[in-house]
Structures are given as C-alpha cells and as structure tokens.
Amino acid sequence: MNSVEISGFIPKLGLVVVGIVLVECTRQGLNYLQRKNSKPVIRQVIFFPDKQIACKDFFDSVEGCSRIRCDFSHTTTGFRQLLSHIKSARKSIDIAVYCISCFEIADVVLQRHKVGVGRP
Numbered sequence: 001m002n003s004v005e006i007s008g009f010i011p012k013l014g015l016v017v018v019g020i021v022l023v024e025c026t027r028q029g030l031n032y033l034q035r036k037n038s039k040p041v042i043r044q045v046i047f048f049p050d051k052q053i054a055c056k057d058f059f060d061s062v063e064g065c066s067r068i069r070c071d072f073s074h075t076t077t078g079f080r081q082l083l084s085h086i087k088s089a090r091k092s093i094d095i096a097v098y099c100i101s102c103f104e105i106a107d108v109v110l111q112r113h114k115v116g117v118g119r120p
C-alpha cells in the first residue's frame, strides 16, 4: 500500500469500527430493554441428593419443629430451595418430567395450579 491507498483505507477502517460500535451499542440497548421488560426468571442449579432430609415441620408448619432432638435438617437444603421456587411462582411454572413421584413436589405444583398459576 502506498500513502494514497493508506490515507483512504484509514477512514474506511474508522467507519467500520464506528459501525461495529453502533451495532454493539444497539445490541446492548436491546438486551437492556428485554431484561427490563421481562419477568424475573430463576436460574439456579440445584444438586441432589441433599446430605440430609429437610424437616417438614420446621419449614411448613406455623408452630415449627417441636422435636427436642430432630433428626432432620433445619437448614435450607436443595430440595427446600426447589419447593420454595415452585411456591414463589406467580404466572407459570415450566416442568419437564415424565412422572412426579415426590408427593411434596406434586402438592406444591397442584397448590400453585389451584391459585391460578399457569392459567391463561
């Protein structure tokens, strides 16, 4: 490239860079608007099985656990987090399973369905 070609190339390169910056700004702006207008989505990986089974009385009853020496966990487990997320659903719940064999999960899903979660 001679100096004449270089002097024409640099403005074109600048134009391409400005174009890339504008595209990126537009993309970031659209992502921001999409996030701003979207409903909160829970994205969390929960590992199973838990080391200990959660105490149902401790988490679900108003009185709490009345056992003096409880063998179950009084700290949040992955299973309790899953139930809590399902219970917090206000609009819809996406579930991809063949069969729900856990009564606690089935009960919580049915409870949310009865209050209108997932209905149009």
Ligand SMILES: [Zn+2]
Pocket: 055, 056, 057, 058, 065, 066, 067, 070, 071, 072, 073, 074
């Ligand atoms: Zn307990």
